[in-house]
Amino acid sequence: MKKRILLVGASGTLGKAVATQLRQQHEVITASRSDAQHPVDLGSDNSVNALLRAIGPVDAIIATTGNVHFGPLTRMSTTQFQQGLQDKLLGQVRLALLGQHHLNDGGSITLTTGILTEQPIAQGANATAVNAGIEGFVRAAALELPRGLRINVVSPSVLQEAWDAYADFFPGFEAVSAARAALAYQRSVDGIANGQVFKVW
Numbered sequence: 316m317k318k319r320i321l322l323v324g325a326s327g328t329l330g331k332a333v334a335t336q337l338r339q340q341h342e343v344i345t346a347s348r349s350d351a352q353h354p355v356d357l358g359s360d361n362s363v364n365a366l367l368r369a370i371g372p373v374d375a376i377i378a379t380t381g382n383v384h385f386g387p388l389t390r391m392s393t394t395q396f397q398q399g400l401q402d403k404l405l406g407q408v409r410l411a412l413l414g415q416h417h418l419n420d421g422g423s424i425t426l427t428t429g430i431l432t433e434q435p436i437a438q439g440a441n442a443t444a445v446n447a448g449i450e451g452f453v454r455a456a457a458l459e460l461p462r463g464l465r466i467n468v469v470s471p472s473v474l475q476e477a478w479d480a481y482a483d484f485f486p487g488f489e490a491v492s493a494a495r496a497a498l499a500y501q502r503s504v505d506g507i508a509n510g511q512v513f514k515v516w
């Protein structure tokens with residue numbers, strides 16, 4: 316069945332690959348802060364609600380967004396730690412909390428974390444904490460969602476497309492292609508999984 320999918324973060328390294336994968340079978344509505352047709356800021360309830368009202372009911376909602384703070388623990392301030400909490404964690408959770416009411420019965424939500432949840436790197440304490448928070452939210456939310464709604468999270472390793480920028484932070488890690496990570500989003504949208512962390516590494 317052809318589904319209507321809202322993809323927030325569609326212009327990013329990961330989002331572009333997810334859009335390409337899902338467009339093969341589905342209608343993908345792309346959104347981000349700078350999207351010409353569907354601008355949205357996941358930092359604002361009003362902005363997210365306005366987008367959801369504008370596009371109408373959907374069968375799936377995906378977030379491939381979120382910045383965290385990278386920096387040494389010994390110099391990390393609580394203000395810096397807040398950046399990841401507000402941007403990546405609350406931004407994705409906001410989309411899920413508000414978006415659940417705009418999903419058709421049996422619809423799904425798919426969020427994004429990353430390998431740092433389980434395999435920390437130097438300067439990555441904020442990223443690991445934020446990712447673990449999102450995965451905890453997903454595990455619990457899956458048990459409460461009504462109407463056959465499902466929620467999952469995709470956790471990719473560092474992407475090949477971003478390797479040049481991040482290689483020094485990820486010594487000995489194996490990068491994966493964004494196209495491979497995108498398959499996990501399709502499994503979440505078109506499969507039956509609920510409360511699952513799809514690890515792509």
Ligand SMILES: NC(=O)c1ccc[n+]([C@@H]2O[C@H](COP(=O)([O-])OP(=O)(O)OC[C@H]3O[C@@H](n4cnc5c(N)ncnc54)[C@H](OP(=O)(O)O)[C@@H]3O)[C@@H](O)[C@H]2O)c1
Nearest residue numbers: 324326327328329347348349356357380381429473474477
């Ligand atoms: N790159 C990697 O190697 C990698 C590996 C594992 C996990 N991840 C995770 O995957 C996610 C995406 O990473 P990426 O590398 O694809 O990032 P990216 O290239 O920077 O793309 C981020 C996307 O999110 C949108 N966005 C950012 N802030 C937003 C906001 N407040 N509201 C709405 N849209 C917003 C951006 O568009 P606008 O600027 O127009 O808003 C863009 O479309 C992140 O959670 C990251 O931690 C990335």
